[in-house]
Amino acid sequence: MAREWRTAVLTHVEDSTPGNKRFFFTVKEEGTFEFKAGQFVTFDLPIDDKVRLRSYSIASAPADGNEFELIVVRVPDGKGTGYLFSDVKGSEFRFIGPYGKFLLPENTDSDLCFIGTGTGVAPLRSMIHQIMKAGLPYQSITLVFGCRTEQDILYNDEFTALARENPRFRFIPTLSRAGDHWQGERGYVHDVYLKAFADGRPAQFFICGLNKMVSQCRENLAGLGYEKPVIHFEKYD
Numbered sequence: 001m002a003r004e005w006r007t008a009v010l011t012h013v014e015d016s017t018p019g020n021k022r023f024f025f026t027v028k029e030e031g032t033f034e035f036k037a038g039q040f041v042t043f044d045l046p047i048d049d050k051v052r053l054r055s056y057s058i059a060s061a062p063a064d065g066n067e068f069e070l071i072v073v074r075v076p077d078g079k080g081t082g083y084l085f086s087d088v089k090g091s092e093f094r095f096i097g098p099y100g101k102f103l104l105p106e107n108t109d110s111d112l113c114f115i116g117t118g119t120g121v122a123p124l125r126s127m128i129h130q131i132m133k134a135g136l137p138y139q140s141i142t143l144v145f146g147c148r149t150e151q152d153i154l155y156n157d158e159f160t161a162l163a164r165e166n167p168r169f170r171f172i173p174t175l176s177r178a179g180d181h182w183q184g185e186r187g188y189v190h191d192v193y194l195k196a197f198a199d200g201r202p203a204q205f206f207i208c209g210l211n212k213m214v215s216q217c218r219e220n221l222a223g224l225g226y227e228k229p230v231i232h233f234e235k236y237d
């Protein structure tokens, strides 16, 4: 666990879905920025707030360089995201980390189900890419991703392409406010994973998002008979 403050430069900002942006950072210190898929960094943002610290899960997979990507949603009236969404490209950010115990387990060789809503997809994306890059064993990967509308599906092209190329990867975007033309799943993520894992077969779950959704998932999965050690989660609030 890295305890010293470091500096990262925000090298690039890219519009993603409405209200969401991708932020690309380069750590200033030389060498590789080491982190594990699923971990987060904590920024000390120059904002006028009692607490200036804001944490963000790394959305990119570990690599040899010293770069990392975040995906952030603009929270209305939020001071942290207000700062990030201002014109700060090129700025230096003080950060600490990586931190976090929301990690891939030693043994991934089972059905793996990733459940996220909104920017909760960030650490899930990092983990899924890490599994593919490192050639970790798995039986199947299911990504149940809850969003409001079709235009809110983060990394839609990327996950859709991955599902096309890899028959063991299933991408299930689930829309709570789908338009009439939407052919995929509607409603909330819960119905989707409950149906997919109704047989209670051996599986591991990775859940990330706001507390209400995560808590509901944990309760539902326990109801299907899944034990705590196979239910991994991260809460954003």
Ligand SMILES: Cc1cc2nc3c(=O)[nH]c(=O)nc-3n(C[C@H](O)[C@H](O)[C@H](O)COP(=O)(O)OP(=O)(O)OC[C@H]3O[C@@H](n4cnc5c(N)ncnc54)[C@H](O)[C@@H]3O)c2cc1C
Pocket (backbone or CB within 6 Å): 040, 054, 055, 056, 057, 058, 070, 071, 072, 073, 074, 075, 077, 078, 079, 080, 081, 082, 118, 119, 120, 122, 210, 234, 235, 236, 237
């Ligand atoms: C471990 C960890 C990892 C995180 N990773 C991410 C990430 O990858 N991307 C990201 O956008 N945020 C992430 N967050 C949330 C982030 O730390 C801030 O809370 C968020 O950016 C709001 O900060 P703010 O100062 O703008 O708003 P604040 O004034 O602090 O407002 C907080 C309010 O925003 C809501 N909120 C916080 N995060 C979200 C969110 N992601 N989606 C919808 N509502 C939210 C909370 O419920 C709360 O009501 C993470 C939080 C934690 C604890």
